[in-house]
Amino acid sequence: MRDKLLEAAGFTFSKFGYYKTSMEDIAEKAQKSKGSLYYHFGSKELLFEAVVFEELKRLTNALKPIFDKTDLDSRQVLKLYMLKRMEVLRNAPNYQETLRPSFYEHYTFLDQIKTQITEWEVMQISKLLKQGLMKEELELPGDITVYAQVLVMLLQGLEPNFYLKGEYDRLESYFDNLIQIITKGISK
Amino acid sequence: MRDKLLEAAGFTFSKFGYYKTSMEDIAEKAQKSKGSLYYHFGSKELLFEAVVFEELKRLTNALKPIFDKTDLDSRQVLKLYMLKRMEVLRNAPNYQETLRPSFYEHYTFLDQIKTQITEWEVMQISKLLKQGLMKEELELPGDITVYAQVLVMLLQGLEPNFYLKGEYDRLESYFDNLIQIITKGISK
Amino acid sequence: MRDKLLEAAGFTFSKFGYYKTSMEDIAEKAQKSKGSLYYHFGSKELLFEAVVFEELKRLTNALKPIFDKTDLDSRQVLKLYMLKRMEVLRNAPNYQETLRPSFYEHYTFLDQIKTQITEWEVMQISKLLKQGLMKEELELPGDITVYAQVLVMLLQGLEPNFYLKGEYDRLESYFDNLIQIITKGISK
Amino acid sequence: MRDKLLEAAGFTFSKFGYYKTSMEDIAEKAQKSKGSLYYHFGSKELLFEAVVFEELKRLTNALKPIFDKTDLDSRQVLKLYMLKRMEVLRNAPNYQETLRPSFYEHYTFLDQIKTQITEWEVMQISKLLKQGLMKEELELPGDITVYAQVLVMLLQGLEPNFYLKGEYDRLESYFDNLIQIITKGISK
DNA sequence: GATGAATGAGTTTTCATTCAT
């Protein structure tokens, strides 16, 4: 039951956004009563938190295995990572909603989660870049962590553009060009 | 008077976001009546549209002169463009909100404006890249317009990250690294 | 100028009704400013009063001559009167608006005018019926004034039905049947 | 609860009219919250529609039995019908408002209901007149349906006059005279 | 666990009216 509600909430939030989605909308989508939403989640904010939390769990679970492929060329791994990331987030649209600064003000919980994930990503990318440097596949003057942060930021930044309704397929091909530029930009 | 209202609206929208800002809030900030907002702008949507339109006018006004510097290295111009763009949009926080998927879904009234500006940017960048190719400063296999679109998308995508309250200064230095990667990524 | 405003007001009130018509609507229709409406008429209520007053003036002016045709058969005069009345009121649509009980509560001025006109009509019809009785054209057991009042009330009652947009032409033919029934109903 | 709201709405609408009645007024009368009005009826328009619908249901329920009295003289039945109709509608003041031209113009949501009832009435009267013709009680040259329509229109038209606050009792006696005229007017 | 009903605070919007120019 909880799952059914969570799914309906995820779908509806991603379709209309946090503010334009009413508890009524979600209850209707789930074919359940508004009351049950409150029974299971307590409030609209907590329901949204649960939705986002679920999506982020999927994100990290999907990305973890990629960084274990230490045998591949680091540029290759980076490419795989970028593609996988886009793919997973395509199915985690509510995470997007939290990107807005003003949203944070009242949602420190989400802020914390997001910071954690970002740090984890930066760390993984840093490791990858270091390996690439050691294997002399890459050329990165200066602080590696900064490059890692730039890359993560860049990927995070692309997200909104990618999830505009129906734009994903059209933009996917552009993504190849972007990967190409970056790969070349960091190569030795 | 209209300007005073517009300014108050811009400030308040950017602080709380479109949904969390009430006409009441704006009227209070402007020290004017709610009625005058409706007299001048007709509705909340149209007021927001006016705010965003104002911000984007500033963007194009600031960027135009840069593309006229045809004597510089194309990579140099691109760099100037990217820096100026970030700087201007730093003060165009409401434009940001319109990029969010959930906003996009429900408020199509800004589509025209946004599409126009994006197209203008892509065209300018395309020209620039073409010049760079002719001067043999750049190397870009495939369709140039796609590269231009990728670059604009990338810059648009970075915006949310850059305008997190108070984060601009910290991220500014990262931007240099990004520019460096890209510049190298498209160089011959 | 006053006349131009009055005409625009009459048109707009009759189209949307008193409450659904805003001063804005009227000003727009007249291509004048709202301010001028207040300059000339003082308030929405007073403007409406002026409109109705104008219409009623036309009504009585148009009906007066009919009652002077003492040479005709009284049933013939009644028929002429009924037809003329419908025709004139077709062009006095705002008078309709005042028919509603709740409308009166705050508009005693209109109440008075209407009562006066009704009394005048009843008196005219009474005279006519009396003549008809004397000429032995009619048969009316009981108080003649009551018959006159019934006839006026009946005609007043038909008004709303007749002024439904576009219904006038369709209903006009029915009116003939009604006149026939009544004429026969009061004939000797 | 719904019924309590409906009753309060009916009372208040009939007292002040549709426009002068606010949802606040109704909620106060019912000693309930505005929210509950919207929970049960969705909007002011739909609430009003429900009120009128209720009134018209009473009308048809009261009139049905009368048309079954086929043993009586058709003029007698017509008389009963007219009297009953007036009596019932005396307590259906909100239906009245919907007959005003200006109301009609903007609120088409009641069209269906009204048209249905009117058609039902015309049909019943038509049948009655036909029976009267066959029994040679009546004399009606031309299309019978038109006579039926005229009669219904006439009765509908009288309604506003009859329901002027407190005027019913005075006018009731006039109604007898009207019935007499009509009865004679259609008799053989 | 689940629900339908109810609520009230807050939001957008309307509009008659005023007034300086």
Add this chain to the structure above:
DNA sequence: TATGAATGAAAACTCATTCAT
């Protein structure tokens, strides 16, 4: 005379939340 701007009170409506059953 005429107007554009401004106002504020009141209106319709939304919706997260509560709660008895």
